[in-house]
Amino acid sequence: MGKNLAGKLALIVAVLVVFCFGIVGIPHGGLMESIKNNIHLGLDLKGGTHLVLEVHVAEAIASATDRDVARLEDDFQKAGIAGATIGKTDPTKPQTIVVSGIPATKLGDARSILQGNDYSSYDVLTTPDGSSTLTMKPGAVRDLETRTLDTSIETIRERIDILGVTEPVIQKYGLGANQILVELPGESDPARVEEVIQSTAKLSIHAVTGGPYDTDQAAMQANGGVIPADSMLVRGVGSAGAPEMVWLVKRVSEVEGTDFRDAQPSQDQNGRPNIRFNLTTEAGDRFYKYTEAHSSTSASPGSMAIVLDNKVREVASIQSAIRDSGEITGAFTQQQANDLSLMLRTGALPASISYLETRTVGPTLGLASIHQGVVAAIAGMLAVMVFMLVYYRGAGINADLALVLNLVILLGFMGFTGSVLTLPGIAGVILTIGMGVDSNVLIFERIREELRAGKTAAAAVQQGFAHAWVTIIDTHVTTIVSAMILFLFGSGPVRGFAVTLAFGLFANLFTAVFVSRLIFDTILQKKERGAALSI
Amino acid sequence: MSLELFRTTNIDWLGKKWYFLGFSLIFSVAGVLSMLFWHHIPLGVDFKGGTQIRVAFDQVPNEDHLRHAMDRAGVHNALIQRVSDPSGHAANKVIIALPESTATDQSHDAGRQSVESALTAGYHDSGFTIEQVEIVGPTAGKQLQKQAWLATLYSLLGMLIYLWFRFELIYGVAAVVAVFHDTLITVGAFSLTNQEITLTVIAAILTLIGYSMNDTIVVFDRIRENLALSRRESLHDVVNRSINQTLSRTVISSGLTFLTVMSLYLFGGEVLHGFSFALVIGILIGTYSSIAVAAPMLVAYQDWRVKRGKIASLPAGKRAKA
Numbered sequence: 001m002g003k004n005l006a007g008k009l010a011l012i013v014a015v016l017v018v019f020c021f022g023i024v025g026i027p028h029g030g031l032m033e034s035i036k037n038n039i040h041l042g043l044d045l046k047g048g049t050h051l052v053l054e055v056h057v058a059e060a061i062a063s064a065t066d067r068d069v070a071r072l073e074d075d076f077q078k079a080g081i082a083g084a085t086i087g088k089t090d091p092t093k094p095q096t097i098v099v100s101g102i103p104a105t106k107l108g109d110a111r112s113i114l115q116g117n118d119y120s121s122y123d124v125l126t127t128p129d130g131s132s133t134l135t136m137k138p139g140a141v142r143d144l145e146t147r148t149l150d151t152s153i154e155t156i157r158e159r160i161d162i163l164g165v166t167e168p169v170i171q172k173y174g175l176g177a178n179q180i181l182v183e184l185p186g187e188s189d190p191a192r193v194e195e196v197i198q199s200t201a202k203l204s205i206h207a208v209t210g211g212p213y214d215t216d217q218a219a220m221q222a223n224g225g226v227i228p229a230d231s232m233l234v235r236g237v238g239s240a241g242a243p244e245m246v247w248l249v250k251r252v253s254e255v256e257g258t259d260f261r262d263a264q265p266s267q268d269q270n271g272r273p274n275i276r277f278n279l280t281t282e283a284g285d286r287f288y289k290y291t292e293a294h295s296s297t298s299a300s301p302g303s304m305a306i307v308l309d310n311k312v313r314e315v316a317s318i319q320s321a322i323r324d325s326g327e328i329t330g331a332f333t334q335q336q337a338n339d340l341s342l343m344l345r346t347g348a349l350p351a352s353i354s355y356l357e358t359r360t361v362g363p364t365l366g367l368a369s370i371h372q373g374v375v376a377a378i379a380g381m382l383a384v385m386v387f388m389l390v391y392y393r394g395a396g397i398n399a400d401l402a403l404v405l406n407l408v409i410l411l412g413f414m415g416f417t418g419s420v421l422t423l424p425g426i427a428g429v430i431l432t433i434g435m436g437v438d439s440n441v442l443i444f445e446r447i448r449e450e451l452r453a454g455k456t457a458a459a460a461v462q463q464g465f466a467h468a469w470v471t472i473i474d475t476h477v478t479t480i481v482s483a484m485i486l487f488l489f490g491s492g493p494v495r496g497f498a499v500t501l502a503f504g505l506f507a508n509l510f511t512a513v514f515v516s517r518l519i520f521d522t523i524l525q526k527k528e529r530g531a532a533l534s535i
Numbered sequence: 536m537s538l539e540l541f542r543t544t545n546i547d548w549l550g551k552k553w554y555f556l557g558f559s560l561i562f563s564v565a566g567v568l569s570m571l572f573w574h575h576i577p578l579g580v581d582f583k584g585g586t587q588i589r590v591a592f593d594q595v596p597n598e599d600h601l602r603h604a605m606d607r608a609g610v611h612n613a614l615i616q617r618v619s620d621p622s623g624h625a626a627n628k629v630i631i632a633l634p635e636s637t638a639t640d641q642s643h644d645a646g647r648q649s650v651e652s653a654l655t656a657g658y659h660d661s662g663f664t665i666e667q668v669e670i671v672g673p674t675a676g677k678q679l680q681k682q683a684w685l686a687t688l689y690s691l692l693g694m695l696i697y698l699w700f701r702f703e704l705i706y707g708v709a710a711v712v713a714v715f716h717d718t719l720i721t722v723g724a725f726s727l728t729n730q731e732i733t734l735t736v737i738a739a740i741l742t743l744i745g746y747s748m749n750d751t752i753v754v755f756d757r758i759r760e761n762l763a764l765s766r767r768e769s770l771h772d773v774v775n776r777s778i779n780q781t782l783s784r785t786v787i788s789s790g791l792t793f794l795t796v797m798s799l800y801l802f803g804g805e806v807l808h809g810f811s812f813a814l815v816i817g818i819l820i821g822t823y824s825s826i827a828v829a830a831p832m833l834v835a836y837q838d839w840r841v842k843r844g845k846i847a848s849l850p851a852g853k854r855a856k857a
Contacts, residue, residue, distance in 0.1 A: 044806070052675055054640070054674065175675075175678040175679075175682065176674065176678055190644065190647065190668060190670075191644070191648070194644060354640045354641060354643065354672075355640070355643035355644065355670070355672065356640060356643070356671075356672045356674050356675040357670065357671050357672060357675035358643065358644070358647075358668060358669070358670040359667075359668065359669045359670070360667065360668040360669075361666070361667050362664060362665065362666040362667060364591070364664065364666060365589070365591075365666040365667055365806070368804060369804055369806050369807075371804075372802060372803055372804030372807075373803060373804070373807075375802045376798050376799045376801075376802035376803040376804075377798075379798040379801075379802055380794065380795035380796075380798035380799065381795075383791075383794045383795070383798060384791050384794060384795060387791060387794070388791075391787070423806055423807060424735050424738060424807070424810060427799055427803065427807055427810060427811070427814075430795050430796070430798065430799050430803075431742065431792070431795065431796070431814070433795050434791055434792030434793075434794070434795035434796065435746070435749075435792060437788070437791050437792075438749075438788040438791070438792065441784050441787050441788045441791070442753070442784055442788070445781075445783050445784040445787070448539070448783075449780070467760075470756060471752065471753055471756045474701060474749075474752045474756065475748075475749040475752055475753065477697065478694055478697060478745055478748045478749060478752065479742075479745040479746070479748075479749060481690075481693045481694065481697065481745075482690055482693075482694075482741055482742065482744065482745035483745075485686055485689050485690045485693060485741070486686060486690075486738055486741055486742075488686075489682045489683075489685055489686035489689070490682070490686070490734070490738060491682075493734075493735060494734055494735060494737075494738045497735075497738050497742075498738075501742070
């Protein structure tokens with residue numbers, strides 16, 4: 001018949017070797033070592049932390065418009081337009097600025113400022129009485145949101161580095177808007193992770209306009225019962241060890257987190273932990289302008305408050321103009337000074353984040369899960385193999401060989417594609433064993449039927465495979481479709497399950513049909529015509 | 536001689552359909568009643584939100600002392616459960632669950648911190664380690680629910696379309712009814728035994744939907760083949776014969792798959808417990824439903840069409856290419 005059995009056998013051996021390579025790579029060191037290097041374990045097996053974070057992009061938009069409000073005020077002042085009110089009237093719409101009260105004589109000047117390049121990202125709507133509404137263009141808003149998300153991801157990545165996690169995953173999370181997925185294998189203390197990520201973002205230096213007061217009410221009373229629109233109340237301490245007070249500070253900061261170019265923890269002359277910082281040139285220029293205008297020798301000396309996470313850390317009077325390097329001394333421990341410097345160095349988060357989902361698995365549970373999974377897999381496989389031998393005799397060996405090859409191909413696939421093995425993934429392997437052997441049973445039962453109907457061994461085998469093939473395709477396709485949907489809609493552990501199930505079924509299509517057929521054909525070739533088949 | 540369990544069976548499967556219906560009804564109704572009035576549908580933290588902490592103690596924990604330690608620290612809404620695991624490895628483990636209110640998007644970690652400090656301060660019977668923490672806020676919970684629904688919907692839709700394409704619509708509908716029956720009984724089993732439905736359990740349910748379909752397809756394939764060969768027999772006889780012919784394969788295959796998931800259930804450990812339970816029930820019910828639900832539905836639908844005066848023979852669907 002010349003079926004080129006030797007060629008097909010060579011192909012199968014080649015496949016076996018290739019997939020073995022996928023599992024162990026080029027083995028050096030022990031066998032377990034090599035396997036561990038190639039097969040990646042999921043968080044539920046290795047232990048680790050899985051986080052879903054949400055970035056409050058609205059804050060970044062609010063910051064951007066705040067800065068533009070300040071710029072507009074500046075521009076109006078330079079153009080000699082006095083008496084205009086510029087502000088944001090609706091807190092739920094951070095992208096809208098309202099300008100009103102422009103004196104009639106200056107309407108033309110105001111319009112040319114508003115139409116200028118500085119405000120090109122806004123849509124300007126002017127009413128006949130002269131007031132205008134500036135709304136950030138939707139495209140600009142989207143851009144800002146994307147940039148905020150990307151910057152957040154980068155900043156978090158840099159901070160995660162100090163945890164020393166190998167192969168961390170930090171990426172956009174598809175299930176919701178502005179969400180980030182963080183996966184840290186091997187790190188399972190959620191408190192430590194939170195400390196490092198530092199979900200609140202803001203360090204800024206604000207001009208102090210009033211205070212210190214003992215309480216919020218005292219602050220309001222001192223200002224005629226109302227807080228001016230351009231200021232806000234912040235609590236905190238003026239220096240290390242001082243009691244908590246309330247200050248009135250300007251809402252728009254003089255220096256923002258993003259303006260810091262470098263920050264290093266060190267100690268001041270009294271040995272107290274402090275932070276030496278450097279600002280960017282542009283921020284340095286701004287800071288210089290501000291500190292010069294309010295230094296102790298100027299006409300209006302002032303002080304500045306260093307606000308961290310909406311709490312005042314230090315209030316210092318401005319001694320002399322500071323350009324771009326200075327020190328922050330506050331009520332820090334050395335650890336806090338280190339963490340804060342890190343935060344400043346890596347850049348502050350552009351917006352604060354909140355945690356939506358946290359899952360951690362400790363290493364002992366992970367190890368126990370691996371152990372149990374492997375035991376279950378071996379027990380299941382042995383049970384199946386023994387049954388096949390007993391029930392189908394010679395053909396049972398065929399099925400068992402196919403089963404082992406299946407496993408090798410499956411694990412090899414995973415090694416090659418770098419897929420992650422999770423605990424449900426191990427369950428998927430076990431399920432594949434059961435469902436895989438189903439194909440063999442289908443074929444063998446059909447062959448037995450044909451033999452019962454009187455056909456010869458060779459014809460029975462041929463018919464058996466031909467009829468069973470259709471059913472095998474149908475059943476495999478439906479389960480693979482199932483697995484693909486699970487892959488698309490699942491995450492982490494469930495994806496691991498979908499992957500092993502799908503790979504296992506593909507491998508099974510190959511072994512159940514091609515390999516089993518080859519073994520049958522080889523046996524038939526060796527038998528005489530009319531001899532009985534061991535099945 | 537070879538070992539053959541089902542050489543030539545000749546059971547009238549369709550004749551027994553009322554027994555099957557009764558059996559299915561008992562379990563479905565029991566499950567539905569439990570879902571409505573008793574345990575309802577126990578949802579895991581993935582869907583209902585909140586905090587769930589798995590704690591391993593050095594010695595078997597005293598639940599009263601645990602509760603006392605919680606109360607003393609002001610944690611009053613904690614649910615403390617022993618971990619169930621057939622292999623007995625988890626005797627020292629406890630799951631402490633806090634409701635959704637402890638895991639808001641603003642103070643996500645509050646629940647976990649309160650439990651950890653309550654235990655450190657108030658429980659002195661033995662040392663403990665926190666093995667696993669799951670905190671799902673309301674936003675994430677809603678997203679995960681949506682994912683689960685979409686996955687199930689698309690799965691069923693995908694299969695319906697595939698079956699429609701390979702067979703005829705009625706085959707697809709009969710198969711989907713069988714699958715729906717399987718899912719109802721499996722979820723009912725979870726409700727009756729008060730086990731939580733988590734994302735991995737949903738994955739198991741979707742898998743058993745696939746498995747039940749598989750099994751039904753094997754029978755349908757044989758029915759289709761036999762219909763094409765003999766146009767004289769009544770549908771009733773063809774279906775019975777097809778089931779009898781595939782009985783051997785069905786029992787052995789399902790038996791082997793059942794062996795493997797049983798191994799998973801017994802040895803696979805506590806984390807996979809819900810998952811393996813779903814598969815154990817699912818494999819049994821999935822096999823049963825191909826014979827007891829899908830096939831009779833096919834015949835019933837055809838009889839109904841005949842009564843209405845339509846065509847007398849069931850279309851065999853697209854020819855198989857083999």
